[in-house]
Amino acid sequence: TLVRNPIEAWPAEVYEKELVRIATLGRERVFVLSPPLVQQVLLDEADAFVKSEAMLRALRPALGEALLTADGERWRWQRRAVAPVFRPDRLRGFVPAMLAAAGAAAARWRALPDGTEVELTEEMARLTFAIIVETMLSGEGLDGADRIDPARVAAGLKASLDPVGWVVALSLLGAPEWTPYPGRLRARRARRYLRGVLGRLVAARRARAEAGAGAGRDDLLGLLLRARDPETGRALADRDVVDNLVTFVTAGHETTALALCWTLFLLARHPGAEARVLAEIAAVTGGGALLPEHLDRLAYTRQVLQESMRLYPPAAVLTRTADRPVRIGGEAVAPGTPVFVPIYALHRHRALWDDPDRFDPDRFAAAAAAARHRFAYLPFGGGPRLCIGAGFAMLEAVAILATLLPAARLSPPPGFSPALRLRVTLRPAPGLPMRLSRREG
Numbered sequence: 355t356l357v358r359n360p361i362e363a364w365p366a367e368v369y370e371k372e373l374v375r376i377a378t379l380g381r382e383r384v385f386v387l388s389p390p391l392v393q394q395v396l397l398d399e400a401d402a403f404v405k406s407e408a409m410l411r412a413l414r415p416a417l418g419e420a421l422l423t424a425d426g427e428r429w430r431w432q433r434r435a436v437a438p439v440f441r442p443d444r445l446r447g448f449v450p451a452m453l454a455a456a457g458a459a460a461a462r463w464r465a466l467p468d469g470t471e472v473e474l475t476e477e478m479a480r481l482t483f484a485i486i487v488e489t490m491l492s493g494e495g496l497d498g499a500d501r502i503d504p505a506r507v508a509a510g511l512k513a514s515l516d517p518v519g520w521v522v523a524l525s526l527l528g529a530p531e532w533t534p535y536p537g538r539l540r541a542r543r544a545r546r547y548l549r550g551v552l553g554r555l556v557a558a559r560r561a562r563a564e565a566g567a568g569a570g571r572d573d574l575l576g577l578l579l580r581a582r583d584p585e586t587g588r589a590l591a592d593r594d595v596v597d598n599l600v601t602f603v604t605a606g607h608e609t610t611a612l613a614l615c616w617t618l619f620l621l622a623r624h625p626g627a628e629a630r631v632l633a634e635i636a637a638v639t640g641g642g643a644l645l646p647e648h649l650d651r652l653a654y655t656r657q658v659l660q661e662s663m664r665l666y667p668p669a670a671v672l673t674r675t676a677d678r679p680v681r682i683g684g685e686a687v688a689p690g691t692p693v694f695v696p697i698y699a700l701h702r703h704r705a706l707w708d709d710p711d712r713f714d715p716d717r718f719a720a721a722a723a724a725a726r727h728r729f730a731y732l733p734f735g736g737g738p739r740l741c742i743g744a745g746f747a748m749l750e751a752v753a754i755l756a757t758l759l760p761a762a763r764l765s766p767p768p769g770f771s772p773a774l775r776l777r778v779t780l781r782p783a784p785g786l787p788m789r790l791s792r793r794e795g
């Protein structure tokens with residue numbers, strides 16, 4: 355179970371206690387489960403922890419030392435430099451690309467014969483992938499001289515992330531880095547392809563900028579090339595830009611896709627909530643096209659996404675390593691100890707949530723949400739390492755949901771109940787088959 359599904363290997367206490375220590379083969383791990391203690395790890399004493407060694411060993415070959423995978427000063431200056439790229443005013447510029455891609459998917463769904471079955475995790479991953487590539491490169495990579503082949507990149511990303519479970523398990527077991535594991539060579543080839551294409555695109559754009567033409571584009575690539583750390587004036591080198599672009603593709607597209615999958619799955623099972631979402635969309639758009647300015651007004655739709663990410667947080671566990679001796683909840687934790695915030699368990703913890711397994715979007719109505727501890731609900735993490743793409747992801751998810759839901763009714767095959775598989779992200783296994791049919795009226 356360690357490799358296949360870590361959630362099943364978590365002891366039952368993680369849903370009841372504030373702190374759980376587990377020793378596997380003599381190696382201790384600490385799970386932190388009360389909001390104040392989570393706050394201590396992620397915020398108050400964040401500098402006593404680094405990203406987990408196991409996770410870095412799995413991700414650094416693909417992502418380098420960019421935002422997600424750097425620590426210390428190297429992380430700090432990059433975060434300061436890149437933060438403005440994800441400010442709300444910038445994000446608004448990406449909404450038309452989100453709506454266009456969602457609209458194209460809706461049109462495709464509408465054209466399918468009634469009863470067609472689609473595999474939702476693939477459908478959603480293709481859509482969010484198209485959006486992240488478009489917002490990164492504004493079309494350049496897709497039909498420019500150095501064409502990005504989306505299918506090849508998507509397959510490559512999958513190949514490069516598939517073995518992550520193995521790498522993490524081997525690392526937790528103390529195996530040396532050269533230990534072979536399944537998929538290792540394929541992962542390496544996939545990474546080379548992706549980094550190669552992006553590297554050439556970055557160099558080409560930089561060269562044009564220096565020749566005084568066209569760096570001004572406000573896509574993520576253009577913004578990263580112009581980003582500066584306000585404190586030191588430091589800019590990102592080409593390699594840092596590539597690492598961060600690969601990071602955005604990796605951290606940003608599958609997570610958002612899974613949030614949408616689980617949401618559509620939950621709505622298919624909860625017709626009352628689905629009817630409320632559809633009514634809200636109709637009221638806000640007046641039955642016409644969904645426009646960028648509508649997104650902020652879809653409050654209940656947003657609540658549904660939040661509740662779905664409570665039950666199925668796409669990033670289901672945060673992993674750290676204690677960097678110095680610390681005390682958590684009165685317990686001594688030695689340097690080098692893996693410290694986990696199992697978000698999935700926190701979000702279903704009996705001390706924090708009433709009837710935790712029940713789907714109820716009203717938990718995120720403004721008053722109820724305000725009464726809750728800030729570190730009880732963490733789909734995007736918390737503290738200084740909070741997801742930099744949280745605003746991007748929420749805009750994108752609302753835009754896609756509000757475009758696709760009115761386009762078709764989705765029904766899982768009768769009796770279908772997906773299993774959970776945690777591999778960096780929380781996926782339905784064996785995927786999420788859905789039958790599409792027209793909505794009447």
Ligand code: HEM
Nearest residue numbers: 421422602605606609610613668669734735739741743747
């Ligand atoms: C970090 C979740 C979408 C880029 C994180 C973290 C979480 C998370 C939990 C914190 C990891 C930790 O503390 O160890 C999610 C979820 C998403 C999503 C659930 C979608 C529903 C995105 C998008 C982007 C993105 C769209 C970029 C376009 C990043 C980056 C970091 C990060 C760069 C590292 C930030 C840092 O350490 O400074 N994400 N994310 N994410 N996310 Fe996201």
